[in-house]
Amino acid sequence: MYFHGIRSEFKMKHMNIFKRVFQFYYQGFKSMTWGKQAWAVILVKLFVMFFVLKLFFFPNKLNTEFTTDQERSSHVIDNLTNIQTDNK
Amino acid sequence: MIETLDLSTVDWSRAQFALTAMYHWLFVPLTLGITFLLAIMETIYYKTGNEKWKKATIFWMKLFGINFAIGVSTGIILEFEFGTNWSNYSWFVGDIFGAPLAIEGMLAFFMESTFIAVMFFGWNKVSKGYHLAATWLTAIGANLSALWILIANAWMQNPVGMQFNPDTARNEMVNFWEVALSPMAANKVVHTIGSGLVTGSIFILGISCWFLLRKREIGFAKRSILVASIFGLISSLFLAATGDGSGQMVAKHQPMKFAAMEGLYRGQEGAPLVAFGVLSPDKVNNHTTREEDKFAFKIEVPKAGSVLAFHDADAYVPGVYDILDGVPERGMLSTTEKIERGRTAILTLKEYKTAKRSKNKEEAEALRAKFMSKSFQEDYFKYFGYGYFNKPEDIIPNVPITFYSFHIMVALGGFFIVLFGLALFLSLKGQITKYKWFYYISLLSLPLVYVAGEAGWVVAEVGRQPWVIQDLMPTVAAVTNIDSSAVVVTFCLFAIVFTFLLIAEIMIMVKQIKIGPKQ
Numbered sequence: 152m153y154f155h156g157i158r159s160e161f162k163m164k165h166m167n168i169f170k171r172v173f174q175f176y177y178q179g180f181k182s183m184t185w186g187k188q189a190w191a192v193i194l195v196k197l198f199v200m201f202f203v204l205k206l207f208f209f210p211n212k213l214n215t216e217f218t219t220d221q222e223r224s225s226h227v228i229d230n231l232t233n234i235q236t237d238n239k
Numbered sequence: 240m241i242e243t244l245d246l247s248t249v250d251w252s253r254a255q256f257a258l259t260a261m262y263h264w265l266f267v268p269l270t271l272g273i274t275f276l277l278a279i280m281e282t283i284y285y286k287t288g289n290e291k292w293k294k295a296t297i298f299w300m301k302l303f304g305i306n307f308a309i310g311v312s313t314g315i316i317l318e319f320e321f322g323t324n325w326s327n328y329s330w331f332v333g334d335i336f337g338a339p340l341a342i343e344g345m346l347a348f349f350m351e352s353t354f355i356a357v358m359f360f361g362w363n364k365v366s367k368g369y370h371l372a373a374t375w376l377t378a379i380g381a382n383l384s385a386l387w388i389l390i391a392n393a394w395m396q397n398p399v400g401m402q403f404n405p406d407t408a409r410n411e412m413v414n415f416w417e418v419a420l421s422p423m424a425a426n427k428v429v430h431t432i433g434s435g436l437v438t439g440s441i442f443i444l445g446i447s448c449w450f451l452l453r454k455r456e457i458g459f460a461k462r463s464i465l466v467a468s469i470f471g472l473i474s475s476l477f478l479a480a481t482g483d484g485s486g487q488m489v490a491k492h493q494p495m496k497f498a499a500m501e502g503l504y505r506g507q508e509g510a511p512l513v514a515f516g517v518l519s520p521d522k523v524n525n526h527t528t529r530e531e532d533k534f535a536f537k538i539e540v541p542k543a544g545s546v547l548a549f550h551d552a553d554a555y556v557p558g559v560y561d562i563l564d565g566v567p568e569r570g571m572l573s574t575t576e577k578i579e580r581g582r583t584a585i586l587t588l589k590e591y592k593t594a595k596r597s598k599n600k601e602e603a604e605a606l607r608a609k610f611m612s613k614s615f616q617e618d619y620f621k622y623f624g625y626g627y628f629n630k631p632e633d634i635i636p637n638v639p640i641t642f643y644s645f646h647i648m649v650a651l652g653g654f655f656i657v658l659f660g661l662a663l664f665l666s667l668k669g670q671i672t673k674y675k676w677f678y679y680i681s682l683l684s685l686p687l688v689y690v691a692g693e694a695g696w697v698v699a700e701v702g703r704q705p706w707v708i709q710d711l712m713p714t715v716a717a718v719t720n721i722d723s724s725a726v727v728v729t730f731c732l733f734a735i736v737f738t739f740l741l742i743a744e745i746m747i748m749v750k751q752i753k754i755g756p757k758q
Contacts, residue, residue: 179360188750189308192743199736200312204319208729211322212719213330220407225592227330227408231716232589 249718251726252324255733257700259316261693262737266310266744268692271385271432272439272474273303274378277358278371279466285371295459296374297362298756299443302748304359309744314388316733324726328707328717333409335401335418336391343387350380382432389431393424395708396699397492403620403711405588405610406595423492426484427699433478434695437655438688440471444662445685446752448678457672459756464671468662475656482652483547489702490548493709495562495634496702499641501544503558505531506566510556512543515646518639526632529560533638559638563631574631581626584610584619624711636704644697651691658684 183190213223277300284292318340321329329336357365357373365373394400400417401410412418444467447460490497498504502513516537523533545554557571565573572580587610594603609615628634658680665671703709707717 175360175364176356179356182360188743188747189305192740192747193308193311196309196736196740197312200315204316204729204732204736208725208732209319209323212326212721214322223330224407224409227327228405228588228592230327230720231331231408232585232592 248721248723248726249715251723251730252320252718253714255324255726255730256317256320258730258733258737259313259320260696260700262733262741263310263313263317264692264696265689265741266306266313267385268435268438268689269306269442270303270310270381271435272437273299273306273442274374274381274439275436276439276443276466276470277303278375278378279470280463281371281374283466285367291458291462294756295462298459299463300358301751302442302446305744305747305751307355309740309747313737313740324719324721325707325717326719328712330409331712331717332395332708333407334412335394335398335410340387340391343384350376350383352380354380382435385432385435386428389428390419390424392699393421393427394418395706396427396703397421397423397488398708398711399423403623405591405607423488426481426488430478430481430485430695433474433481434692436474437471437478437652438692440467440474440659441655441681441684441688443467444471444658445681448681449752450755451672452675452678452682456755461666461671464662465666468659468666472656472659472663475652475659479652479656482649486547487549490556493703494557495559496636496641496698497548498557498559498562499636499638499702500645500698501556502533502537502638502642503544503556504529504533504560506555506557506561508545508555509542509553510544510548511539511541512547513642513646514538514540514543516642518642520639523638526560526563526635529564531558531560559635563634574625574628574634577622577625578628578631580619580622581624581628583626584615584623585626587615587619622710624706624708624713624716627713627716628705634705636702641698641702644694644701648691648694648698651687651694655684655688655691 180190213226217223217226277296280292280296280299283289284296354373354376357370358377361370361373398410399421400412400414402413403410418424443463447463447467450456450460486497489500498506501510502516502518503510513534517535518533519535522530542552544556546552548554548556555569557566557569561571563574565571565576587606591603591606591610594606610620625634661677662671662681665674665677671677705713705715707714
């Protein structure tokens with residue numbers, strides 16, 4: 152057990168920086184005792200936000216309907232100079 | 240092409256944005272404030288080596304972690320809404336919003352998320368000093384994140400450091416520092432961060448009092464209350480001072496909002512401040528007779544309105560009707576005149592667009608030169624947004640909502656100063672465990688601090704209506720012409736998702752609070 156500990160420490164010290172960073176996060180998340188419910192909520196939230204809401208309900212209007220900045224400008228100028236509201 | 244905007248699209252888009260922003264703000268202030276309290280507690284642990292402070296730091300860090308994890312990225316929804324519901328606005332603000340938000344993403348968010356990992360996972364893995372530095376940097380990073388979005392918001396309240404380009408229909412930043420360091424931005428940043436610091440302090444005070452009420456973790460609760468009361472008292476006094484600065488900024492740049500905050504319909508020198516008042520619903524929406532007293536009941540403090548607005552007891556503060564009708568002797572244009580000038584600016588832009596499209600180069604160049612001239616910018620473009628209104632009364636915000644929200648915020652702000660003062664006094668006298676009523680008041684303050692924060696944003700955002708960008712773009716011109724039913728659907732979806740998130744946060748947090756710091 153003692154030698155195993157020394158070996159792990161030796162391994163950690165000689166790991167490259169990316170592996171060490173990964174291990175740091177991996178061990179951190181693994182040892183969280185209170186985070187399981189929070190993580191479940193986070194994953195559901197991110198899924199709903201980015202895969203449901205963003206994809207199906209929130210297209211970027213100007214990016215999807217026009218291909219160039221010139222077209223976008225032209226459209227917005229038309230909007231800004233022609234808007235009439237129902238309360239007139 | 241003449242577009243006809245369905246006003247229900249405007250209203251639903253506003254409601255959706257308000258819902259999202261208000262839910263987002265339930266998570267943000269605790270993150271802003273509690274991180275500094277964690278850093279202070281850990282600093283005491285670092286200095287004294289007393290493990291009890293480490294235990295306290297870890298417990299509050301856990302609650303911060305839950306709030307951060309569930310609240311993180313709820314603000315991204317607002318950016319989705321910009322692209323879908325507010326496309327005219329998104330394009331119009333262009334670089335002004337792009338630069339601060341890009342800096343926020345690159346600098347603050349990465350700084351915050353890197354050091355937050357060290358803060359949570361680094362106990363016993365990095366040195367005590369390095370861990371402490373990570374905790375402080377998390378606090379600074381979290382608040383830097385808020386800084387950039389608040390600068391962007393301040394620009395909307397007082398657009399400076401930009402130039403509108405009639406070819407691209409975008410505002411282009413000409414002076415980054417004027418945008419970033421405008422007095423409006425500086426005040427908004429410190430006042431908003433101050434409210435976060437108070438929220439963090441009340442959170443710790445309230446939950447510590449719950450432990451005392453349950454006769455659990457007495458030593459831990461006393462230590463936490465001492466730190467929270469000192470930090471909370473300083474923060475709440477700071478909040479009051481920055482609130483005073485914000486009041487001056489509003490009076491200077493958004494006089495209509497200031498008049499609405501005070502329910503002031505006819506201005507005067509040495510204007511009073513309504514300390515407590517009930518607006519008469521019948522009178523508030525009746526502008527035909529220009530009746531100036533809209534209150535059913537009020538208690539006024541003489542001259543305090545002028546002091547709040549300009550730090551001068553005899554200063555002139557305009558009321559709603561002065562802004563509508565104009566005060567020529569004070570150089571104030573009437574709103575009718577501003578509407579005419581705004582229409583001239585819109586018409587000139589339209590003529591320029593037509594000349595360009597019909598390839599009438601000479602006329603286009605002349606119109607562009609006219610549009611960009613200093614005199615046209617100052618005399619006409621400055622009132623561009625007014626051109627969308629039909630009558631002066633269209634520029635009056637919802638006075639009752641603004642008035643009551645402002646007074647609730649100020650009253651609660653004053654109450655928190657007293658609460659922290661009392662908590663500190665009882666802590667220093669060693670009598671904090673003596674008075675049960677104090678525990679209940681502190682616990683009750685927990686929802687109240689969120690009410691105060693939300694009320695502050697209601698004052699800022701409802702009070703500035705009908706503008707999304709002060710004087711340049713009204714809400715009605717900012718919105719995308721989409722079917723309102725689509726906005727209704729996403730409004731309902733958000734209401735469900737955010738309510739679920741809030742319930743989840745409260746449940747997880749309550750569970751961890753019940754477990755307490757021992758585990």
